[in-house]
Amino acid sequence: MTISSGRCELSWTHNGSVGSATAGCVLFPLSEIVRCREIITTVMNPNVALIYRLLTGLPIKYNRAPPQIRSALLRQSSGFGIPKNFIKIDETRLALTDCFAQLGMKLRARKSPDLIITHDIDTRKGLERAEAMKSVEDDLGVESSWFIPSEEFPLNGIVIRDLAEGSQIGSHDTKHDGTLVHMRDKTRLARRLAKSRTQLEEKTGRPIKLFRAPLMQFSREIVNALEIAGYEEDFSLPSWESSNPVVMGGFGIQTSVPFHIGKMVEHPLSLPQDHQLLMIFGLSTQAAVKYWTQQASRIFSLGGDVVLLVHPDYAFSQELGDYKQLISSLKEMKSSIPSSLRYIRH
Numbered sequence: 001m002t003i004s005s006g007r008c009e010l011s012w013t014h015n016g017s018v019g020s021a022t023a024g025c026v027l028f029p030l031s032e033i034v035r036c037r038e039i040i041t042t043v044m045n046p047n048v049a050l051i052y053r054l055l056t057g058l059p060i061k062y063n064r065a066p067p068q069i070r071s072a073l074l075r076q077s078s079g080f081g082i083p084k085n086f087i088k089i090d091e092t093r094l095a096l097t098d099c100f101a102q103l104g105m106k107l108r109a110r111k112s113p114d115l116i117i118t119h120d121i122d123t124r125k126g127l128e129r130a131e132a133m134k135s136v137e138d139d140l141g142v143e144s145s146w147f148i149p150s151e152e153f154p155l156n157g158i159v160i161r162d163l164a165e166g167s168q169i170g171s172h173d174t175k176h177d178g179t180l181v182h183m184r185d186k187t188r189l190a191r192r193l194a195k196s197r198t199q200l201e202e203k204t205g206r207p208i209k210l211f212r213a214p215l216m217q218f219s220r221e222i223v224n225a226l227e228i229a230g231y232e233e234d235f236s237l238p239s240w241e242s243s244n245p246v247v248m249g250g251f252g253i254q255t256s257v258p259f260h261i262g263k264m265v266e267h268p269l270s271l272p273q274d275h276q277l278l279m280i281f282g283l284s285t286q287a288a289v290k291y292w293t294q295q296a297s298r299i300f301s302l303g304g305d306v307v308l309l310v311h312p313d314y315a316f317s318q319e320l321g322d323y324k325q326l327i328s329s330l331k332e333m334k335s336s337i338p339s340s341l342r343y344i345r346h
């Protein structure tokens with residue numbers, strides 16, 4: 001590969017030692033690769049908004065502010081509207097892969113695109129409603145992951161163990177207070193994350209390896225601390241949120257393909273979460289189902305993972321018919337992925 005004057009030249013000379021590769025040269029715009037690198041740099045070093053600092057830095061918890069006001073603030077911060085065409089890195093990856101294909105190079109296959117259903121339980125009310133959603137999933141024979149804060153509200157051991165049955169439990173920090181991104185002391189940060197893990201392990205009797213930060217807090221420091229604290233997989237990074245609360249604006253990695261940071265596996269939240277669709281953009285549950293299924297189809301077509309986040313705290317735990325329709329559609333979509341798309345090339 002050579003890079004010059006704003007473009008990238010992929011060239012390959014057949015020397016008889018590599019399969020059926022043929023000689024050739026393909027031009028690829030360098031700006032595409034530079035843009036991907038800029039996205040990654042921005043995401044690893046988020047610019048925490050002043051309003052977020054104020055709301056989560058007060059002695060009283062941010063969620064004492066009425067949810068209508070918090071939603072209105074987020075709505076105002078969103079200059080992007082409901083996200084569409086937000087997985088730019090995946091598009092670049094596919095274009096680059098096609099360039100290699102033109103040179104006769106068959107790239108290494110990855111695993112089949114996956115469907116990962118996740119839930120964050122933010123409140124006691126959410127925990128009370130969670131089992132109804134779990135029973136829909138049990139009827140459809142699908143697994144999910146439940147992210148629970150270990151000290152935010154009393155954890156009913158029976159309910160937690162019921163949720164863990166056939167599914168997974170992950171940590172949602174100790175408190176849902178949004179302060180992780182402010183913690184500069186690495187040891188203190190890792191200790192707090194490890195505490196949540198061990199508390200949940202005591203409740204479930206199982207190892208806890210998954211994590212998602214409240215309010216989708218994400219930074220290089222948090223990921224490093226997660227690894228020290230004994231986690232293996234993080235779900236805190238959105239592919240794209242138009243109204244991310246930490247930066248009070250658009251934020252995301254713009255890929256739906258999991259990747260590593262150190263030893264941690266990052267699973268981007270590839271579908272915008274229910275809070276954004278229902279509370280910020282005012283969609284009905286029916287409209288959200290329609291939007292999600294359209295976006296999921298596109299993500300699968302680019303070889304990415306569909307990662308869904310639905311809170312039992314919000315409307316879908318009351319609209320179980322719509323929830324069932326959503327999960328059935330996504331399950332059906334995944335099972336009918338054409339074999340040509342079952343492996344991503346990269």
Ligand SMILES: [Zn+2]
Binds near residue numbers: 120172176213214215
């Ligand atoms: Zn949460």
